[in-house]
Every structure is written in C-alpha cells, then in structure tokens.
Amino acid sequence: MRSLTATCALALSLTGLCATPLSAQTVIVKADRMLDVESGRYVENPVIVIVDGKVQSVDANAVIVPAAVGEKREVIDLSGHTVLPGLIDMHVHLDGRPEYGGYSSLRFTDRFWTIIAAANAKKMLDVGFTTVRNLGASHYNVVGLDQAIDEGWIDGPRIINAAHALGATGGHCDETFLPPSFGVVSPAVGDSPDELRKRVREQRKYGAEVIKACATGGVFSRNTAPGIQQLTLEELTAIAEEAHFWGLKAAAHAHGAEGIKAAILAGFDTIEHASFADDEGIRLAKERGSFFSMDIFNTEYTLSQGAANGVLEENLEKERQVSKAQRDNFTKAYRAGVRMVFASDAGVMPHEQVGGQFAVMVRLGMSPIDAIRAATSNAAEALGQEGEVGTIQPGAWADFIAVDGDPLADVSELADVDAVIKGGKRIK
Known part of the structure; x- marks a missing residue:
C-alpha cells in the first residue's frame, strides 16, 4: 500500500x-x-x-x-x-423524466422542465453522483441549472453540459414528433460541415461545455432507425475539429456500426450507446483511445414501464432491437480492452435508480474495480479533469x-x- x-x-x-x-x-x-x-x-x-x-x-x-x-x-x-x-455519470438528461413518454410531455409549459431538472439534479447527488455530463437539453435548461448550482442556490452535482445536441435535419437530434404546421426545428441542426461548425460555436456561446452530435438514428425519436448513419464523415469531422478548436470534448450518439466507426475516425472523444459496434469499430476505438459510453441498464425500465408512461410502440420496438446487441457488445468491447465510462442515459430511466447499473456491468463481465473506475478515474480522464474529480x-x-x-x-x-x-x- x-x-x-x-x-x-x-x-x-x-x-x-x-x-x-x-x-x-x-x-x-x-x-x-x-x-x-x-x-x-x-x-x-x-x-x-x-x-x-x-x-x-x-x-x-x-x-x-x-x-x-x-x-x-x-x-x-x-x-x-x-x-x-x-461517482460520475457520463450521459444524463436532467430536464427529462421517463414518466412522461411519447406525447404526454406536451401537457406542460416549457419551464416545467427547468424545475424537473433541478429536482433530478438533487436526486442524482443524493445517490452519490457528484459529477454528471448532461448530453442534450431543451431551451438551455441545464445551462441555467448549472449556474444556479455553482452560485449555491440549490444542491446538485457538478455539471458538464452540452446544451442542445447537434444533428441533421430530420435526424435523431431534431424535433421529430410534431407536424410541419408547428414549425418546430431544433436550434442545433445543420446539413453541411460549415453549418455544423457554426452550430458548435453557437452552443459554446450559450454555455455548452461539451459538444454532442447525433451520428445515427436513435430509439426515442420518430422516423429514425438507430443503426442508420445520419451525419457524413466530413460533417462529423467538422464538429469534432471545431469542438477541439474551442477546447471542448466531443461526444457522438452512435448506435449503428458505420456511424460508430465514422465518429471514431472523425475524432470524437466518447461514443455514446455503441450498440451495434462491429469488430472493426471495437478495434478502432481501442487503437484511437475513444471511450465507449454504454447505457446497459435502462432497458428493463423502458420495456416494463414505457407503455404506461406513453412511450410509443415504435420506440419500444427499437429498444427491443437495440438492447441485446448493446449488452453483447459491452462485454466484447471490455474484453478487447476498449476504455469504458459509466453512462446511464438517466431521463430514459429514473435518475435516482442509476446506481443499479454497476451490478449489470459486473454481470456482463466487468470486474468490480473496473466498473468503479468507469465512474471515477476513467470518467475523469474522458472529461479532461484528471486530478480534479473521480x-x-x-x-x-x-x-x-x-x-x-x-x-x-x-x-x-x-x-x-x-x-x-x-x-x-x-x-x-
């Protein structure tokens, strides 16, 4: 010793x-x-x-x-x-709750979610997560929350926030639930490398401390398939380069194999979900030092409670398709030596339950100390905050x-x- x-x-x-x-x-x-x-x-x-x-x-x-x-x-x-x-959770959504799935969230005014974010922040702190990375929020809710915590008005974890997530028009990070008459478009979508560079600068201007981009479709959007790539290699490279130019880390939402590989080649620091990673993607991640940030605990909650919460059947079906592949690839990536960080996707599941993921990580083959490191020293390294947290x-x-x-x-x-x-x- x-x-x-x-x-x-x-x-x-x-x-x-x-x-x-x-x-x-x-x-x-x-x-x-x-x-x-x-x-x-x-x-x-x-x-x-x-x-x-x-x-x-x-x-x-x-x-x-x-x-x-x-x-x-x-x-x-x-x-x-x-x-x-x-503990450090590298993928949360503080301004969301799983109890309000599908269209049920439209019952509330926009500022309802700001208050929800404050409540969720306290819940995560109480269960031991003293640092969280918030990868996507609406209306800059979590930027304001972060400032209020730093000023001492409320208790909550240290937050590294992404503000709005970047994506393609009609993609996973755009607004995909409402008809054209509403005219709702995410403020962070872009359809060329130059447009997406500008979106990086805009999000940083308004408080983003990490940049998130949606390289593929996702589970909880409409008209997107999780395995399909939605941003080109050139667009992803522009986002990662611009984030790094401003001294920010870059996180890629990527379920599909091609999107995962494109995000790694583009220089993203963390790959979120990594559900359908193939052998080449796992090899690339290990060679280039990309972290896999895999939420392998929330499936049971989504499939058991989602329908009652208003989650649409098409989204539940996508979760069924993703979950087994993601867990299998968690084990494969860990055994191959890919660096891993703890990620719950809280908001998809209740924030106060995320500590249950450690047991799942160990059940899938990770040693207890490596599961703990994923939520401490590994996460701190992925944040660029070694020696400060974790x-x-x-x-x-x-x-x-x-x-x-x-x-x-x-x-x-x-x-x-x-x-x-x-x-x-x-x-x-």
Missing part, C-alpha cells in the same frame, strides 16, 4: 493542518477505510483533510490533532464505512461517497449510498 501524502513535517500523525490559514474552512473526514481507485486497494483508517472544498491531505491511521484557536473546523465521522470518490488526492475536489459494505466484493453497494460529500459539504 502506497503512502498517499505528507504535506508538512509534524510529530503528530495528522499532516496538512499546519499550513492551513485560520480563516480557511477545514473539514476532516475519517472512516474505516478508503478505496484508492487507481491502485484498486484499500487504505485503512483514512483521515482526509479538506480546506475550502478541496483535498489537502490523505493519511492512513492518522490522529486528529486539537483545533487551533480560531480555526474553523468540522469533523465528519464515517466510522463503519468505506469511502470512495464521488479521485481522492491532494488538489482534487472533496467529492466522496460512503457505503457500509465492501464494493469490491459486492458492487451493488453502490446502489445504496449512505453518505455523500460534495466540495467538503455533507449532502446526505
């Missing part, structure tokens, strides 16, 4: 407090053990020192020294628990969860999180 940190030399075991200004807010977290996700090993009796929301030091078997006069200090005692980094180390945000069991022995512990800390603040 490696030593994690020693920030200053003191005779006392607990380090780091000597350098803490008395005006800073110090939080100390202690627990029975901590999972170091990078090594896959436990640290016994950790003491984690947090200053102004970030980890200052981590020590095993440390002794907590008395507070200095005037020092602001809180101790969070998680005895009897295992501490892990806060880890417990000096300089990282103090985002933790705690469970009362051993997640390496039973990964389903992560579906029942006992404590959540975000930025040094105990949420649950």
Whole structure:
C-alpha cells in the first residue's frame, strides 16, 4: 500500500493542518477505510483533510490533532464505512423524466422542465453522483441549472453540459414528433460541415461545455432507425475539429456500426450507446483511445414501464432491437480492452435508480474495480479533469461517497449510498 501524502513535517500523525490559514474552512473526514481507485486497494483508517472544498491531505491511521484557536473546523465521522470518490455519470438528461413518454410531455409549459431538472439534479447527488455530463437539453435548461448550482442556490452535482445536441435535419437530434404546421426545428441542426461548425460555436456561446452530435438514428425519436448513419464523415469531422478548436470534448450518439466507426475516425472523444459496434469499430476505438459510453441498464425500465408512461410502440420496438446487441457488445468491447465510462442515459430511466447499473456491468463481465473506475478515474480522464474529480488526492475536489459494505466484493453497494460529500459539504 502506497503512502498517499505528507504535506508538512509534524510529530503528530495528522499532516496538512499546519499550513492551513485560520480563516480557511477545514473539514476532516475519517472512516474505516478508503478505496484508492487507481491502485484498486484499500487504505485503512483514512483521515482526509479538506480546506475550502478541496483535498489537502490523505493519511492512513492518522490522529486528529486539537483545533487551533480560531480555526474553523468540522469533523465528519464515517466510522463503519468505506469511502470512495464521488461517482460520475457520463450521459444524463436532467430536464427529462421517463414518466412522461411519447406525447404526454406536451401537457406542460416549457419551464416545467427547468424545475424537473433541478429536482433530478438533487436526486442524482443524493445517490452519490457528484459529477454528471448532461448530453442534450431543451431551451438551455441545464445551462441555467448549472449556474444556479455553482452560485449555491440549490444542491446538485457538478455539471458538464452540452446544451442542445447537434444533428441533421430530420435526424435523431431534431424535433421529430410534431407536424410541419408547428414549425418546430431544433436550434442545433445543420446539413453541411460549415453549418455544423457554426452550430458548435453557437452552443459554446450559450454555455455548452461539451459538444454532442447525433451520428445515427436513435430509439426515442420518430422516423429514425438507430443503426442508420445520419451525419457524413466530413460533417462529423467538422464538429469534432471545431469542438477541439474551442477546447471542448466531443461526444457522438452512435448506435449503428458505420456511424460508430465514422465518429471514431472523425475524432470524437466518447461514443455514446455503441450498440451495434462491429469488430472493426471495437478495434478502432481501442487503437484511437475513444471511450465507449454504454447505457446497459435502462432497458428493463423502458420495456416494463414505457407503455404506461406513453412511450410509443415504435420506440419500444427499437429498444427491443437495440438492447441485446448493446449488452453483447459491452462485454466484447471490455474484453478487447476498449476504455469504458459509466453512462446511464438517466431521463430514459429514473435518475435516482442509476446506481443499479454497476451490478449489470459486473454481470456482463466487468470486474468490480473496473466498473468503479468507469465512474471515477476513467470518467475523469474522458472529461479532461484528471486530478480534479473521480479521485481522492491532494488538489482534487472533496467529492466522496460512503457505503457500509465492501464494493469490491459486492458492487451493488453502490446502489445504496449512505453518505455523500460534495466540495467538503455533507449532502446526505
């Protein structure tokens, strides 16, 4: 077991407090053990020192020294628990709920979904997801939500938001449920490389922190087939290049084999769904370092509850066609060495249930530690935020969860999180 940190030399075991200004807010977290996700090993009796929301030091078997006069200090005692980094879900839709499928959502005013987004954000934080990537939202709902969380008005996870998803006219990311008389078109569709470059710039202008594009059709749209490519290689390349030019990551919604390969060749950082990936697509992903972001848990909810929620039969049939292939290819891609990240597509399923996906990942062949890494260190790397989230180390945000069991022995512990800390603040 490696030593994690020693920030200053003191005779006392607990380090780091000597350098803490008395005006800073110090939080100390202690627990029975901590999972170091990078090594896959436990640290016994950790003491984690947090200053102004970030980890200052981590020590095993440390002794907590008395507070200095005037020092602001809180101790969070998680005895009897295992501490892990806060979880990261790389594919959510905060301004949606599965209870409103098909046309049933049209009962509500547009701003209803802004409030739904705030409620879903709190639900995800409460079940341990301290960072989420929101891949598509209407009316810039999640941009505003992100700002409200950052300003401290409401509790929610750290959000990396895509604003509107880019796509082709009539494609999966366009408005496909309403007739021409409504004149409703997604503000992020384009039909040439130049048009789509402009859409990237527009979404970034209005708050997008990642760019999402729909390379193929999808399950929950009309008049689109999940396996059919909808953007050309040239269009996808323009989107990825433009996103990277502005310092943003690019995520490709891609179910079909040809769309998956085109998105990888175009330079997309993550491939969402990856349902019908073929051997060549899996090889390309491994060679080029693209992450697969596969939502392999929501099928049961959709097929059991979708009809009652208003989901159309044509969409349910597409889900039936996609689900088995996606799960088979999850196993194949993992065994081939493709890098994987945790992705639930929450919104298609209830946000508060997404922790149940860990058990499915393990059932499909992934080791428990790799399932945890998919939602911590791998996800942080895919976000370009290594050392900031998905880890417990000096300089990282103090985002933790705690469970009362051993997640390496039973990964389903992560579906029942006992404590959540975000930025040094105990949420649950």
